[in-house]
Structures are given as structure tokens and as C-alpha cells.
Amino acid sequence: MKNFKVFNTENKISWCPGCGDYSILQALKEALFELDLQPNNTMIVSGIGQAAKTPQYVNANSFNSLHGRALPPALGIHMANPDLNIFVTSGDGDTYGEGGNHFIHNIRRNPNIVHLVYNNRIYGLTKGQSSPTTDLGMITSSQLDGHKTPPINPLTLALTLGAGFVARGYAHHRDHLKALIKAAYHYKGYAIIDIMQPCPSFNKKNTPEWYESNTYYLENHDEKDFNLAYNLATHVNEHIPLGILYRVEKNTFLERLDHIHTPLLKRQVQQKDLELLLDEFL
Amino acid sequence: MKYNILIGGAAGQGMNTITKLLSKALKRHGYYVFVNTVYMSRIRGGHNYFQIRFSDQPLHTHENSIDVLFALNQETLDLHQRRLKENGIIIADEDLKFDPKEFALPIKKISKAIGNKKAENMILLGGLIKLFNLDYDIFTDLVSKSIKKDLSSNKEALKQGYDSLKPKFLFIGKQRDDNMLINGNTAIGLGAIAAGLGVFSAYPMTPAASIMNYLTHQQKKMGIIVEQAEDEIAAIHIALGASSAGVRAMTASSGGGLSLMVEALGLTAITETPLVITDVMRPGPATGLPTKTGQGDLSFLLTASQDELPRMIIAPRDPEDAYYQTIRAFDLADKYQLPVIVLSDQYLADSQKTIPLLNTKVEINQYLSKDQAVELPYERYKITPSGVSPRLIPGLSEYPIIADNHEHDGFGKISEDPVNRTNMHLKRLQKLRSLEADLQEPHYFGDENPDIVLIGFGSTEGALIETIETYSGQKKIGALVFGDVYPLPTQKLIKYKDKILINVELNATGQFSRLIRMETGIHCTESILKFDGLQINAEDILEVLHEKF
Incomplete structure (x- = not known):
């Protein structure tokens, strides 16, 4: 098969009609194909949520972890076998809520992983409760008077923690998103794409129309300007920039481990090294 | 011959250093050595002590009564003087209050004279070398290799301490030394490396942290990754990810960390990923007693996680067992694609024991x-x-x-x-x-046809062996010590079902006897339970046995 369909599975998709996830899934599969990746050298890791169902719909290696726990096993897999091309697919609740601590510390580590966060600003799987990115005042099934806690801004957070590749996509602009995924793949280190998406079932505010009138493509942008990137990242409700906000080179997790010369998966224990370990106990 | 030395003082007084030097030197003299550590959750101050037992016969556990009390401060004297044997000796600075003062040392004077206050521990050690008529050269060799700072004043302190006392015990001559001296946590780390460990991820927690410390020191040499995770949840998931990708991986913590890891036990089981998880138990609940020992996590780990899942629990019995059982844990985790929990405790973690040279030729099969x-x-x-x-x-x-x-x-x-x-x-x-x-059946020690069978698991083995060796009551006695605790091996146990069964455990509710009852319907007749944070030993068990039987 000489197209993205090599990444198709026969599994019946259980997302709602009109969900932005379909578009993200298609962009991901096309990107994988155009990057010349194979199902057996690609690894999709997710937690729990609607976005986290993605591995079931991509013909590739996958590790579907617990809620919030996509990044830690992804890191473990990367340590074991850096030849696997790892894509983490998780939602706003999975990444910024339950998995918040892992999100923070993986930015510090900077493993060579692409992270797609499907950010619909609402909980879909559990039917409409607020997420960490739900807007202040929005009425949800768990905040009947409107949400009283201000949202987290994932990309300003990522920037201040030192993330080297920070991008924002929009689910329904598939070709643009695909280009972001490919750029993220080519980035050496942890690359986050916060993908804004409508949730036709539960988010009645951030609709496709709302996104169309509140987003624009970044053009002639200096990707190395941190202050500019930070400023752009603060725009999540109006004049929302889509594109790569920030891209600079940083040492990756494995580059810093200068004693690891061969992937652990190929490592052989030397008998004489083991015997030497006993010396200190004699 | 058998001697028990207690070295006590405040954290930071250099007890750790002299304990290391003394225990290693005694081992090099060819003696069997058993060292246990009792410490407080403090970096400076508090009361900490080490007990060093040595003998020409194998030793398995610590002893309560003391031959030589080696005190770096008054508190040590006040707390432990009552445990001194009839002919016991106290070595301490002449200005402290104790009696008899036959072996008082002018520690403060000497340290002042040589201008190194931190060398007080060396003066005491010097005195002790003379007291036991030990080989001075073995010590100077060890001191030269292990002391990095102010070596000459430390050596001078050792010398002056040595010259200040007279020999009291007869040095019985150097024997062949082909043993090693190692504690439980290091043995687990070493076992993991020998088993081909590639990734170790953990969050520091006492008393498990020394596993990570040991592996961290070996990581460059062995080409492995030791990752300090942001929390125990990440720690176990990182290890799980690495293992799912084909590299042997382990995490380790104590009960509090294990509580956070529980969700991943289910994930390990349902994804059928091999994983080795070490729990170094300390008393809880919650923070409990961070630096003390106990066996209270057994019931928790038997059923931890929602619903039902396959798991194995192995409780190593001494440092040698800890090494081989860790290797076996990796093997069985791979063979059956499930989580294997190595259930250790603070006592085993921190106790050093002389054991035969470990075999590092390990056949690794990931199945x-x-x-x-x-x-x-x-x-x-x-x-x-x-x-x-x-x-x-x-x-x-x-x-x-x-x-x-x-x-x-x-x-x-x-x-x-x-x-x-x-x-x-x-x-x-x-x-x-x-x-x-x-499954491995439990070890059995004692009479072939016993009236009483003591039942324990894990690190209480030493206490049970010495109980059997020294019991002087009327009954015939034996002990069954389980290493594999879940699934529970039952063949040997069933043979003794009609005997007087006494479970010896470091928890208040007899968790292991409950497991036995659950799995076999066999009821223990009596129980000896200790949960004060300190390890049980033969003297404690014998006191109950001699009273009742």
C-alpha cells in the first residue's frame, strides 16, 4: 500500500460525529506516511480519554496507558529503544490534569518524543465536565453556575519550563496540522503541539465557527524569540496564532546521558564487569 | 567465640565510617559478621547506633546484649548501658559518665592535641583494635583506602587510640576469608544488574533509597539508565514502558510509594508486561516510622489494585537470598509476563551479613x-x-x-x-x-519431628534460625521460613499442619497467618507479633517460648 492507509485499522471508531479527533487522526496517519515511517517502527502512546483512543485506530505499535500516564511509559520506551518513533496522543484532561506532573517533568527531560494534545477544553469521555483548559465562566455538567477556576495555559507553561518546540494547531485545518506534526517529528527533543479542537457534543462555546473567526496562521515569525512566543501563547481566546510558536535546539534526554552509547535493547552484560562489582564487598 | 559491639552516637559523629571499617576488617580477619543499623530520620543529631556481631561461627541476626559498648556521646551510654553483659566493657571518652571506667579513653584530649575534632571516631576505633588484639595493618590499609580527607590526622588518631588501651580479648589468628559482606538493598541492586537490568526508575524514599544510590554509582560502568522520577507513579510507569519495549526494568520504594504505584500493578497485569517492583517495608500507616522496620505491607500487596490480577510476591530472607531472588524475580516476571514484587524491609535493607561469594554467571532468558x-x-x-x-x-x-x-x-x-x-x-x-x-517451598530448620513449628517469612529467618539453635525448652522445635509468599507454596506446610504452629511476624494482626488460613484452612495456634519498629531476634522469641513451652 503506497499511501496513508497502511496505518489504517479495521477497528470501529467510537468518536461522536463531527469530532475534531477524526481530522487529527487523518493528519497523523498522513504525516506518518509522508515521513516514511512504518507501522513497526512507530509507537503511539496514550493515556485515557477520547484522544487516547487514537492507538486503536492507527496500525502501529502502541501502548495505551492509564489516565494521565502516557508520558512516563513513553519515556521508558524511549530509554529502551530510541529507534522507535514515539507519538504521544492525549487530551487536555489526560495531559494537563491527571498527568500534569509528568507533563512538567518531561519538558525538563526533553526526550525525543512528539506529543499531540487534543485540546477541546472539555471532558468528552465522561460527558461534559470541565477540563483544565475550560474557560472561566463556562457552564459544564460539573460546573452548573459556570466554571469558577481560571484555566491553565499549557503553552506558556511549556515555554517557561524550557520546552524547545512549542506549537499550536487546529484540528480542522488538517494540512496545516500535518505540517506541524512533521516539523515536530524532525525536531530533536520533546515537541508539543497543543491542538485546539471543537467538541460538538459538550463544548458549545468553542465551536468550529468560533475557531474560524478567532484563529490565524503565524507568518514571518521569529521562532527563536522567546518573549514573542510567550506573548503569542497567551492568546487562547481571541487572535489565536496557529503554527510553531517557538523552536530552538536543546540537548535531549539521551544526549545528556553520555554513558549510553548503544540502545539498551541491544546492550549485552559483560561477565567480567559483573565480577568486578563484587570487589567492594570483599 | 561470639562478640556483640554497639557503636552509638549522634548522626554526623562518624559512626558510619568506623562501622564500615570495623565490619570489613573483622570480615578480613576471617570472622562471620552481622551488622544492623538503627537510625532516626535525621541527618544530624538524634540517636543512631550500629551493632556489629562477629564470630567464628555463622551469624544470622542481631543480639540484644552487648559485649562492648562503644559510645560517642552520653546518650548512648544512658540508653544502652543496661544491655551490657556481666563482663561487658564500655569504651568512651573519660569525661563521660559511665561505670566501670577501666577502658575510658582520653578522646577529647587526643583529638585536641592532633587538631582534628572529627577524628574522635578513629580514636575509639584504635582503642577497639587493641582491645580485641586485631591486626593493626588491616585497619591502616582500609583507612588509607577509604578516608579521603585529613588522612594523616585520622591515622594519628587511630594510632593514639590504639596506644591508649591494653588488649583484653585474645586474637585467635587470621583465618581464610572467602566471604563477602553486603546488605540487603545493595544485594537487590546487584542482583538486578546481574539479571541484566537496563532501566531503574524510582523516587527516593527511605529505606528503599539506597537501592537507587547503589545503582546510580554503577550506571556508567554498566551502561544502564537510573532515572529519578518526579513521583512514584512516574517511576513505575517509566519502568513499565521500558519493560514493554523489551528491556529489563525495576522500580523500588517503601509502602508509601507502593501505595502510589498501585494503579500500575493493574496496568502491568492487563498489558501482560513483566515488571519487578521492590517494596522495602517500614512501619506505617502513612509516614509512620520512616527509618524503622516491619512486615506490615503483606496484606496490602496481596490484593493491591482493583479487581483480580496475577502477581507474585517474594520475600528475601537475607542478603544472599535477596541477590538470587531478585534475579529470579526478573526471570519469573519475564516467564509469566506479570508483576513480581520483591518484599524486603528496613532491617534486611540496612543489615550487612557475611555471605559466600555471589555467583555472577546468570543465564538470562526473557522468554x-x-x-x-x-x-x-x-x-x-x-x-x-x-x-x-x-x-x-x-x-x-x-x-x-x-x-x-x-x-x-x-x-x-x-x-x-x-x-x-x-x-x-x-x-x-x-x-x-x-x-x-x-514455586519454592519454604526453608525448614530444626527437629525432624517437631512439636512446635515457628512460621515466618522474609527477614525474620535469621532470628528463627538462631532461635532453633539456642532453644533449651522441653519441646522439639522447628521453623518454616517462606521466601515465596504469593502464590503460597503449601506442600511442606501441610506436613506440619497438626503441630503447634506459631507465626512470628512484624505486624499486629498476623497477616501471614491469615494468608495461610485463606489459602489452606490451616490455623496457627499461637502468634509472636512485634510491631514497634525494631526487628525481632532470637532472644525475643525465646523469651516467649520459654515462658509458654
Whole structure:
């Protein structure tokens, strides 16, 4: 098969009609194909949520972890076998809520992983409760008077923690998103794409129309300007920039481990090294 | 001959250094050595002590009564003087209050004279070398190799301490020394390396942290990754990820960390990923007693996680066992694709024991399949009579490998079909049955036809062995000590079911006797339970036995 369909599975998709996830899934599969990746050298890791169902719909290696726990096993897999091309697919609740601590510390580590966060600003799987990115005042099934806690801004957070590749996509602009995924793949280190998406079932505010009138493509942008990137990242409700906000080179997790010369998966224990370990106990 | 030395003082007074030097030197003299550590959750101050026992006969545990009390401060004297044997000796600075003062040392004067206040510990050590008429050269060699700062004043302190006392005990001559001296946590770390560990991820928690410390020191030499995770949840998931990708991985913590890791036990089981998890127990609940010992996590770990899942729990009995059982834990985790918990405790973690040289020639088998060997289409979770499915590794196979934590079919595809669910659940639990073939029966010590059988698991083995060796009551006595605790091996146990069974455990509710009752219907007649944070020993057990039998 000489197209993205090599990444198709026969599994019946259980997302709602009109969900932005379909578009993200298609962009991901096309990107994988155009990057010349194979199902057996690609690894999709997710937690729990609607976005986290993605591995079931991509013909590739996958590790579907617990809620919030996509990044830690992804890191473990990367340590074991850096030849696997790892894509983490998780939602706003999975990444910024339950998995918040892992999100923070993986930015510090900077493993060579692409992270797609499907950010619909609402909980879909559990039917409409607020997420960490739900807007202040929005009425949800768990905040009947409107949400009283201000949202987290994932990309300003990522920037201040030192993330080297920070991008924002929009689910329904598939070709643009695909280009972001490919750029993220080519980035050496942890690359986050916060993908804004409508949730036709539960988010009645951030609709496709709302996104169309509140987003624009970044053009002639200096990707190395941190202050500019930070400023752009603060725009999540109006004049929302889509594109790569920030891209600079940083040492990756494995580059810093200068004693690891061969992937652990190929490592052989030397008998004489083991015997030497006993010396200190004699 | 058998001597028990207690070295006590405040944290930061250099007890750790002289304990290391003395225990190693005694081992090099050819003696059997057993060192246990009792410390407070402090970096400076508090009261800490080490007990060093040595003998020309094998030693298995610590002793309460003291031959030589080696005090670096008044508090040590006040707390431990009452434990001194009839002819016991106290070595301490002449200005402290103690009696008799036959072996008082002018420690403060000497340290002042040589201008190194931190060398007080060396003065005491010097005195002790003379007292036991030990080989001075062995000590100077060890001191030269291990002291980096102010070596000459430390050596001078050692010399002056040595010259200040007279010999009291007869040095019996150097014997052949082919043993090693190692504690439980280091043995677990070493065992993991010997088993081919690639990734160790953990969050520091006493008393498990020294496993990470040891592995950190070896990571460059051995080409492994030791990752300090942001929390225990990440720690276990990182290890799980590495293991799912085909590299042997381990995490370690104490009960509090294990509490956070529970969700991943289920994930490990349903994704059928091998994983070794070490729990170094300390008393709880919650923070409890961070630096003390106990066996209170057993019931928790037997059922930790929602619903039912296959798991194995192995409780190592001494540092030698800790090494070999850690290797075996990796082997069985791979063989049956399930979580194996190594259940240790603070006492075993921090106690050093002389053991025979460990065998580092380990045959490593990850029980992996090959593309050519699997039936097609490949089912990662294929239902088999043993419950174990052929395992391929992502990236090493031409087929994509799927791991999903929802209930799934043989291919890893999510399935809510009731028939599939029933079969998959039974398939995973079937591994417990299959595992029975690999279970190790408990060790038995004592009379071939006993009236009383003491029952314990894990680190109480030493206390139970010495109890059997020294019991002087009317009954015939034996002890069964379990290493594999779950699944519970029952063949030996059943043989003794009509005897007086006494469970000896470091928890208040007799968790192990409850497990035995649950699995076999056998009731223990009596129990000896201790849960004050300190390890039980033969003297404690004998006191109860001699009173009752």
C-alpha cells in the first residue's frame, strides 16, 4: 500500500460525529506516511480519554496507558529503544490534569518524543465536565453556575519550563496540522503541539465557527524569540496564532546521558564487569 | 567465640565510617559478621547506633546484649548501658559518665592535641583494635583506602587510640576469608544488574533509597539508565514502558510509594508486561516510622489494585537470598509476563551479613518469541493453556505490537464482549496456576519431628534460625521460613499442619497467618507479633517460648 492507509485499522471508531479527533487522526496517519515511517517502527502512546483512543485506530505499535500516564511509559520506551518513533496522543484532561506532573517533568527531560494534545477544553469521555483548559465562566455538567477556576495555559507553561518546540494547531485545518506534526517529528527533543479542537457534543462555546473567526496562521515569525512566543501563547481566546510558536535546539534526554552509547535493547552484560562489582564487598 | 559491639552516637559523629571499617576488617580477619543499623530520620543529631556481631561461627541476626559498648556521646551510654553483659566493657571518652571506667579513653584530649575534632571516631576505633588484639595493618590499609580527607590526622588518631588501651580479648589468628559482606538493598541492586537490568526508575524514599544510590554509582560502568522520577507513579510507569519495549526494568520504594504505584500493578497485569517492583517495608500507616522496620505491607500487596490480577510476591530472607531472588524475580516476571514484587524491609535493607561469594554467571532468558515462530495472524494475548502468550517486542518484529489497558481480545483490540472478557480474565489468572511449577517451598530448620513449628517469612529467618539453635525448652522445635509468599507454596506446610504452629511476624494482626488460613484452612495456634519498629531476634522469641513451652 503506497499511501496513508497502511496505518489504517479495521477497528470501529467510537468518536461522536463531527469530532475534531477524526481530522487529527487523518493528519497523523498522513504525516506518518509522508515521513516514511512504518507501522513497526512507530509507537503511539496514550493515556485515557477520547484522544487516547487514537492507538486503536492507527496500525502501529502502541501502548495505551492509564489516565494521565502516557508520558512516563513513553519515556521508558524511549530509554529502551530510541529507534522507535514515539507519538504521544492525549487530551487536555489526560495531559494537563491527571498527568500534569509528568507533563512538567518531561519538558525538563526533553526526550525525543512528539506529543499531540487534543485540546477541546472539555471532558468528552465522561460527558461534559470541565477540563483544565475550560474557560472561566463556562457552564459544564460539573460546573452548573459556570466554571469558577481560571484555566491553565499549557503553552506558556511549556515555554517557561524550557520546552524547545512549542506549537499550536487546529484540528480542522488538517494540512496545516500535518505540517506541524512533521516539523515536530524532525525536531530533536520533546515537541508539543497543543491542538485546539471543537467538541460538538459538550463544548458549545468553542465551536468550529468560533475557531474560524478567532484563529490565524503565524507568518514571518521569529521562532527563536522567546518573549514573542510567550506573548503569542497567551492568546487562547481571541487572535489565536496557529503554527510553531517557538523552536530552538536543546540537548535531549539521551544526549545528556553520555554513558549510553548503544540502545539498551541491544546492550549485552559483560561477565567480567559483573565480577568486578563484587570487589567492594570483599 | 561470639562478640556483640554497639557503636552509638549522634548522626554526623562518624559512626558510619568506623562501622564500615570495623565490619570489613573483622570480615578480613576471617570472622562471620552481622551488622544492623538503627537510625532516626535525621541527618544530624538524634540517636543512631550500629551493632556489629562477629564470630567464628555463622551469624544470622542481631543480639540484644552487648559485649562492648562503644559510645560517642552520653546518650548512648544512658540508653544502652543496661544491655551490657556481666563482663561487658564500655569504651568512651573519660569525661563521660559511665561505670566501670577501666577502658575510658582520653578522646577529647587526643583529638585536641592532633587538631582534628572529627577524628574522635578513629580514636575509639584504635582503642577497639587493641582491645580485641586485631591486626593493626588491616585497619591502616582500609583507612588509607577509604578516608579521603585529613588522612594523616585520622591515622594519628587511630594510632593514639590504639596506644591508649591494653588488649583484653585474645586474637585467635587470621583465618581464610572467602566471604563477602553486603546488605540487603545493595544485594537487590546487584542482583538486578546481574539479571541484566537496563532501566531503574524510582523516587527516593527511605529505606528503599539506597537501592537507587547503589545503582546510580554503577550506571556508567554498566551502561544502564537510573532515572529519578518526579513521583512514584512516574517511576513505575517509566519502568513499565521500558519493560514493554523489551528491556529489563525495576522500580523500588517503601509502602508509601507502593501505595502510589498501585494503579500500575493493574496496568502491568492487563498489558501482560513483566515488571519487578521492590517494596522495602517500614512501619506505617502513612509516614509512620520512616527509618524503622516491619512486615506490615503483606496484606496490602496481596490484593493491591482493583479487581483480580496475577502477581507474585517474594520475600528475601537475607542478603544472599535477596541477590538470587531478585534475579529470579526478573526471570519469573519475564516467564509469566506479570508483576513480581520483591518484599524486603528496613532491617534486611540496612543489615550487612557475611555471605559466600555471589555467583555472577546468570543465564538470562526473557522468554521472547520470534516472528518466524508465532502463529499468524499474530496475537500478542493469545489464549493458551498456560495463560502465557508468545511475546514479540515492538521494533524487533515486523508486526506492530499492541498493549492496551482496556479489556481486549487476543490481538489487543478493545473488546467488551462478555465471552472474551471471561476468557481473557481467566487466561491472566491462569498464570498463577502455571507459576506453581516454579514455586519454592519454604526453608525448614530444626527437629525432624517437631512439636512446635515457628512460621515466618522474609527477614525474620535469621532470628528463627538462631532461635532453633539456642532453644533449651522441653519441646522439639522447628521453623518454616517462606521466601515465596504469593502464590503460597503449601506442600511442606501441610506436613506440619497438626503441630503447634506459631507465626512470628512484624505486624499486629498476623497477616501471614491469615494468608495461610485463606489459602489452606490451616490455623496457627499461637502468634509472636512485634510491631514497634525494631526487628525481632532470637532472644525475643525465646523469651516467649520459654515462658509458654
